């Protein structure tokens with residue numbers, strides 16, 4: 178049984194009088210690739226900000242590797258969890274890609290040699306080696322997102338949390354980014370991905386958690402989420418194209434069946450009238 182890294186227990190979070198999260202339990206084991214989904218405003222970002230200790234819960238507890246994070250700061254958490262914001266411009270400040278990626282491990286007090294090696298590996302893993310000397314702000318959104326990921330993994334985290342990393346990217350960039358996350362996951366990094374993209378969930382993640390108005394309403398595999406028995410439309414989720422097509426075809430087949438039985442009924446009636 179893999180170790181539980183992040184254990185969020187009975188969490189309540191309020192902004193003023195508004196309860197954004199209401200008694201949510203969410204545990205993540207080492208090696209998982211889990212998506213957090215839900216309509217706008219359902220509480221996804223709040224949950225991940227709590228995990229990072231960027232905000233503190235109003236009620237409940239958060240443990241990392243069994244340790245209560247109540248007194249931990251975001252800097253403490255960044256030793257174990259890398260956080261990639263939805264908008265990479267929010268976390269890119271240095272003059273070159275290389276300096277940007279080196280900044281985190283330097284802040285954590287890694288030795289110069291370790292920083293150099295961590296940066297080399299992070300740039301290599303994210304395919305950014307060629308861009309090491311570039312000014313990050315001139316890069317494409319997808320490349321900036323990779324710089325943010327490289328900066329996070331250079332700190333050698335156990336967990337990577339990404340908030341809508343594919344938003345605003347073209348399909349090629351999005352696919353390249355998801356392939357990168359899959360590679361990082363197979364190398365042992367636990368991935369928590371906030372997304373409202375059901376195609377991504379169905380293709381890449383092993384588990385999906387759905388939030389709705391601050392409540393956890395689903396926790397299971399993508400296959401279970403899309404098996405037709407979950408009220409995903411009610412939760413504001415758009416099913417993946419293949420699932421939608423299957424459901425359409427299913428309803429067509431059902432329609433054909435009922436047409437067929439009407440037709441048979443008609444034929445039988447005509448036959449009995451003929452025989453009479």
Ligand SMILES: Nc1ncnc2c1ncn2[C@@H]1O[C@H](COP(=O)(O)OP(=O)(O)OP(=O)(O)O)[C@@H](O)[C@H]1O
Nearest residue numbers: 192193195197215216217218219220221222223224
């Ligand atoms: N700083 C804030 N002050 C007041 N209310 C907030 C604040 N941040 C978020 N909220 C509210 O809390 C609820 C949850 O917000 P949160 O950003 O966690 O949702 P989300 O699922 O990440 O949404 P999105 O998909 O739009 O990013 C929303 O109703 C939002 O309006």
